[in-house]
Amino acid sequence: MAITDSGLNMKIATWNVNSIKVRTQNVLEWLGQAQPDVACLQEIKTVDEGFPREAFEEAGYNVAVHGQKSYNGVAILSKLAIEDVSARLPGDDDDEQARYLEVTVTAGERAVRVASIYLPNGNPVDSEKYPYKLRWMERLRTHAAQLLDEEDMFVLAGDYNVIPEPEDVHNPQGWSDDALFLPQTRASYRSLLGLGLTDALRACTREPAQYTFWDYQAGAWQKNHGIRIDHLLLSPQAADRLTGSGIDSEVRAWEKPSDHVPVWAELAL
């Protein structure tokens, strides 16, 4: 099928904000500079009623929120209309953690399904948290396979808590026993990509050390001791339209920063 060009660009970003209440001003400042059409947020750390919806509506964004008290919580901001909101990652009706939100955004005739993902951290590895992470990844893979069957454009964006390759961490040996870099974690992530998804950043650059997270501790930012764990995975229909991807790392040097920075991908629709 020939790819036609509607002349519309769509910039989709993801950012783990580590508390939306603390980070509202930083997010507004970044939205003004980066001008994403869609922004997927993670770790908002509040219930829906605590989300500063009005501040983002005044900035021109529609808002979808799936919050939770104290921990987790995801949201999607969109300059475009939001439809068909779902906060459910299938596969475990007993999962109470707010880690997944999926919407459709529409630009003229074009519709893109976008998910904001906060994949479980999984540490410590010898606790129940690690098998939960692996089960969650398996649920995500099953769901992604279902979405792929529909052959539409979609983008799964978020904090995956997965370091894909050794070049995505400053000291691979130091992370060898961590839930973010264990062989089983990386294998599960590869099997997700293997369904036919494209890592937007890696489609645009093979440069090592493209980090998206620097720990608050031990001067990690100043020493550039980072890891790449925030990703945008594109369906084939979206990957065909990818024109660029990048990391807004300067945001990490702002006052009161999140420990993550925004990552974005641009599609020519």
Place this chain on the structure above:
DNA sequence: ATGTCGATACTTTATCGA
């Protein structure tokens, strides 16, 4: 160097999660 943040319950500080 267990070195930093943020949320919460209940404190004038501790616990958990990351």
